[in-house]
Structure formats: C-alpha cells, structure tokens
Amino acid sequence: MLNKTGVPTAEDVLTVTPSEERLKKGPVAIIECFQEIPCNPCTEACKQGAIQPMEDINNLPQLDYDQCNGCGVCLSRCPGLAIFIVDASYSETEAIVRIPFEYVPVPRVGESVVGLNRAGEELGTFVVNKVQSGGQKNKTYTIWLVVPKALAMDVRSIRLGGLRHAN
Amino acid sequence: MPKVKEIEVLIIGGGPAGLSAAAAAAELGASVLVFERDDKTGGQLVKQTHKFFGSKKQYAGDRGYQIGNLLIDQCMSNPKVEVWTDTTALGIYEDGVVTAEGQGKHLKIKPERIIVATGASEKMIAFPNNDLPGIYGAGAVQTLMNVHGIVPGQRVLMIGAGNIGLIVSYQMMQAGVEVVAIIEAAPTIGGYLVHASKIRRAGVPILTSHTITEAYGQDSVEGAIICQLDEKWQPIPGSEQDLKVDVICLAVGLSPLTELCFQADCEMKFVPELSGHVPLRNKYLETTRPGLYVAGDVSGVEEASSAMVEGRLAGVCAAFSLGYGNDVAPKLQADALAELSELRAGPAGQKTVNGIKKLMDKGGAAC
Numbered sequence: 407m408l409n410k411t412g413v414p415t416a417e418d419v420l421t422v423t424p425s426e427e428r429l430k431k432g433p434v435a436i437i438e439c440f441q442e443i444p445c446n447p448c449t450e451a452c453k454q455g456a457i458q459p460m461e462d463i464n465n466l467p468q469l470d471y472d473q474c475n476g477c478g479v480c481l482s483r484c485p486g487l488a489i490f491i492v493d494a495s496y497s498e499t500e501a502i503v504r505i506p507f508e509y510v511p512v513p514r515v516g517e518s519v520v521g522l523n524r525a526g527e528e529l530g531t532f533v534v535n536k537v538q539s540g541g542q543k544n545k546t547y548t549i550w551l552v553v554p555k556a557l558a559m560d561v562r563s564i565r566l567g568g569l570r571h572a573n
Numbered sequence: 574m575p576k577v578k579e580i581e582v583l584i585i586g587g588g589p590a591g592l593s594a595a596a597a598a599a600e601l602g603a604s605v606l607v608f609e610r611d612d613k614t615g616g617q618l619v620k621q622t623h624k625f626f627g628s629k630k631q632y633a634g635d636r637g638y639q640i641g642n643l644l645i646d647q648c649m650s651n652p653k654v655e656v657w658t659d660t661t662a663l664g665i666y667e668d669g670v671v672t673a674e675g676q677g678k679h680l681k682i683k684p685e686r687i688i689v690a691t692g693a694s695e696k697m698i699a700f701p702n703n704d705l706p707g708i709y710g711a712g713a714v715q716t717l718m719n720v721h722g723i724v725p726g727q728r729v730l731m732i733g734a735g736n737i738g739l740i741v742s743y744q745m746m747q748a749g750v751e752v753v754a755i756i757e758a759a760p761t762i763g764g765y766l767v768h769a770s771k772i773r774r775a776g777v778p779i780l781t782s783h784t785i786t787e788a789y790g791q792d793s794v795e796g797a798i799i800c801q802l803d804e805k806w807q808p809i810p811g812s813e814q815d816l817k818v819d820v821i822c823l824a825v826g827l828s829p830l831t832e833l834c835f836q837a838d839c840e841m842k843f844v845p846e847l848s849g850h851v852p853l854r855n856k857y858l859e860t861t862r863p864g865l866y867v868a869g870d871v872s873g874v875e876e877a878s879s880a881m882v883e884g885r886l887a888g889v890c891a892a893f894s895l896g897y898g899n900d901v902a903p904k905l906q907a908d909a910l911a912e913l914s915e916l917r918a919g920p921a922g923q924k925t926v927n928g929i930k931k932l933m934d935k936g937g938a939a940c
Binding site: 408409410412414438439440441442443445447450451462486487488508516522524525526527544546562563565 | 624636766772781917920
C-alpha cells in the first residue's frame with residue numbers, strides 16, 4: 407500500500423524496527439527506506455560501520471543495530487529524509503524521536519509542537535528538547551522531540567501552530 | 574555576410590548534461606562553446622532545492638542548485654569553455670554549419686562536433702477550462718518560486734505523483750503554500766516513495782487512481798472537480814470531489830526536446846519508455862549523424878544524475894574523437910558507462926534500460 411498512499415504499512419515498519427531490548431539500550435537509527443533506488447549517502451555518512459556498504463547502489467540500506475550509536479549523521483545526510491533516531495532510554499515513560507525538518511519557521515527549544523504519524527494524523531502536542539542545524543551547506547535541521555514511549559515508533563513529523571483536530 | 578565562428582565542440586543546452594559535457598570535453602583539451610537559451614546556465618538544476626540521490630560521483634546529498642553552481646564554476650574556471658547565454662540554436666545544416674539567434678543577431682558556427690543537450694519540455698493534459706489563469710506547469714511554478722521568489726497562489730491541486738509532482742509539492746509546502754492533494758491517474762505513485770512519504774506525513778493526501786475532470790472559475794481558477802478511476806482507468810460515477818483551489822499544477826510528464834535532432838536528419842524512433850521520439854545512438858551517445866552526440870533528457874527522459882553522467886560521456890567521446898585525451902579517454906568512457914549501468918540497475922531504472930534496449934534494437938520502426 408506504500409506505493410498507493412505514501413504511507414508505509416505496519417509490516418514495512420516492522421522490517422526496520424530494532425528489538426525491544428536494543429531500543430531500551432539507547433539511541434538507534436530507524437531507516438524507513440523501503441524502495442530500491444540508486445542512492446547511498448547513508449552508507450558513507452555512517453562512521454560507526456553500522457550501515458553496511460552497498461554492493462549495488464540500488465540496494466536497501468542494511469543497518470547493524472548493535473553497531474549503531476544513534477549519532478544521527480545519517481539522518482541529516484539522507485536525501486529522502488527517511489531516517490529517524492529513536493532513544494527509548496530517555497526516561498521511564500518518555501522517548502526522544504529525532505526528526506529531519508526542512509520547513510520554516512524552525513521550532514525553538516521548549517516549544518510545544520504537533521506530532522504527526524506517517525499518515526500525517528495528529529498524535530498530540532510534544533515538547534522540542536533540542537534543535538540541531540545541518541549547517542550552511544546541508545540545511546536539514548534535526549528536531550529532538552520528547553514523546554510518550556508508546557508513540558516512539560509512530561511520531562514521524564511535526565507541525566507548528568497547534569492542533570487542528572482534522573484527523 | 575557575417576563571419577562563421579569555428580569551434581571544436583559545440584554544445585547546445587547549458588543544463589546538467591550540457592555543462593557536464595562542456596567540462597569533460599574541455600578537461601581533455603578541446604575548445605568548447607555552449608549555447609544557452611536562458612540568460613544563465615544551470616538548466617533545471619538552479620530550481621532544485623532538494624538533496625540529490627545517487628552516489629558521491631553524482632554529488633549525491635548535495636542540493637540541486639548547489640550542484641548547478643558547481644557545474645557552472647567548473648565551466649567558468651576553464652578557459653577552454655566559452656558560454657553564450659540568451660542564444661537559441663536554430664538549425665543544424667548539411668554542410669555542418671549551425672545557426673543561432675543570440676542577442677538579436679543571426680549567428681553562424683562551424684563546429685567539428687556537436688552535442689545536443691536540449692533537455693525536455695513539459696506535457697499538458699486535456700480537461701475543460703485547462704486554459705484558465707492559475708493553471709501552471711510544475712516547471713513554471715518552480716521558476717516562479719525558486720528563481721523569482723513568488724508563490725503561485727494559496728491552495729494548490731497537484732496533478733501527477735512522479736518525482737516532479739512530489740518535489741514541487743514539497744517545495745510549495747516549504748514556501749507556505751497549502752497543497753490540498755496530489756492526484757495521480759496511475760494506480761501507484763511514480764516518483765520515489767521517500768519523497769511521497771515525506772509529503773504524506775506532513776498531512777497532504779496522495780490520491781492514486783484519481784484524475785481531474787474539469788477546472789472552473791470566473792476569471793481564474795476557483796476550483797477543480799476530481800474523480801476516482803477504476804481498474805480500466807474509467808471514471809467511477811459518484812466519486813467526484815470538488816476541491817476549492819486557486820492553483821492547479823500539472824506534473825504529467827516530459828517530452829524530449831528533439832526538434833534539432835529531427836532537423837539535423839538524425840534517425841529517430843518512438844520509444845514510450847524514453848518518453849517519446851528520441852534519436853538512435855550508439856552506447857557512446859553518437860547519433861546516426863556522425864559527429865552529433867546527444868546527452869540528458871533529449872535522449873530519453875530520466876533523472877539529472879544520469880543526465881550529468883551522459884553529458885560527461887558525450888563530452889569525453891567528442892573530445893576523444895578529435896584526438897584529445899588518448900591516454901585517459903578510454904578509462905573515462907568506461908567509468909561513465911559503468912556509472913550509468915549502476916544508476917539504472919535497480920527497479921527504478923528498469924524503464925530506461927528497456928527503452929534503450931528497444932532504441933538500439935535494429936529493425937524497429939524508425940522514422
């Protein structure tokens with residue numbers, strides 16, 4: 407259904423979801439890249455040896471969750487904005503989701519923003535805990551969002567300006 | 574009688590393919606002249622704000638306009654490359670003379686080799702009131718926004734979910750324009766799914782198997798009627814929706830700009846996978862007219878990444894055939910051919926691979 411709606415299915419997401427155990431250990435990349443296209447910047451971005459070099463540039467990225475330390479370099483390099491970092495070790499009840507962001511205005515630290523799922527549906531308002539600039543050349547911001555643990559694998563986009571209750 | 578300018582390699586078109594060809598040919602030592610119809614070079618790259626796919630060799634991860642600037646710098650810094658902007662090629666004649674209109678003058682050039690890198694033009698589709706103000710091609714929207722800094726309107730219906738439809742929708746969203754929906758007549762999204770997912774999670778619906786039945790409005794677009802299509806691409810009665818929009822943006826495909834190839838008497842063939850009539854050419858991109866090469870969308874609509882590699886290949890081949898770079902040219906040719914195969918190896922490149930196969934296949938109906 408992904409190729410009809412743009413929304414990855416639960417099964418798609420499962421193929422890129424680390425084990426509960428790994429998620430608990432700390433930040434890890436979730437590479438939501440489900441289509442073979444000629445693209446490999448993520449493999450070159452990864453200095454941890456976690457994203458395996460591709461034999462064919464059209465291959466899907468292969469991530470070794472245990473090698474990944476959640477540094478997030480791949481997140482800002484991915485041309486498809488398809489990589490997220492999830493840190494389920496943040497607190498007892500909350501996780502951090504890092505999301506690539508290329509809109510204006512860029513949210514401020516401490517600001518509450520609307521969290522959206524893969525279908526663009528509102529999941530609630532969440533606090534921005536850190537904002538990283540991608541720099542002059544890269545330009546993609548990374549937004550760190552504090553979300554309830556149960557939503558760590560669902561929140562994938564943000565919107566400023568409050569809830570619209572339009573789901 | 575104006576003087577005829579002589580040059581070793583003439584490149585027609587200063588987009589990603591043409592600039593890459595110019596840099597490659599000049600690098601090997603050939604003297605190059607580039608014609609660009611616009612007032613500056615870079616082609617569509619200057620309007621692309623997204624990061625490119627591919628690998629490092631095609632500048633993946635850099636944004637399109639950054640790659641454009643890089644290619645422009647490469648050409649500008651090479652004294653072997655001369656660029657004539659505001660110059661439109663008019664014809665390629667039997668005696669090898671190429672004519673052009675530039676700055677109000679009729680120009681004549683006698684090149685030893687020609688590389689046609691004219692790109693492609695946008696397709697239009699038929700529906701009632703498709704001539705209302707507010708109906709744009711996606712390229713026009715990009716020019717308006719990314720060259721002139723003007724948004725096309727407030728609420729947009731995008732038609733076409735190929736890469737251009739998806740990318741231009743995203744650019745409008747970034748500019749604060751509301752994209753009401755992206756509709757696509759085909760049953761599946763044609764562009765890269767990562768682009769689609771990025772837009773979808775921001776809340777914009779992508780409706781496959783949907784088409785526009787009409788636009789309406791008094792003096793300009795006020796809305797559009799869309800409907801769902803069944804498996805046979807027929808409208809499903811009762812599925813009509815009325816969308817209040819002030820802009821309808823068409824991203825329904827591109828056609829290779831091949832007039833010069835036809836006029837130069839290159840053998841042409843209609844290949845749907847390459848988006849229309851394209852010139853027959855060998856793997857080194859030389860057409861059936863000796864010394865005339867093609868590169869980029871004019872030889873089959875594809876991505877800018879492959880256009881740049883094709884440009885480089887054509888540039889190397891043209892210079893090599895003039896006796897330049899005898900030591901390095903064969904390796905450069907092999908590298909470029911390998912890069913093209915690599916880029917086209919996956920499912921996304923299958924259409925192009927099939928198209929080129931059909932094109933090279935002797936015995937097909939040529940014209």
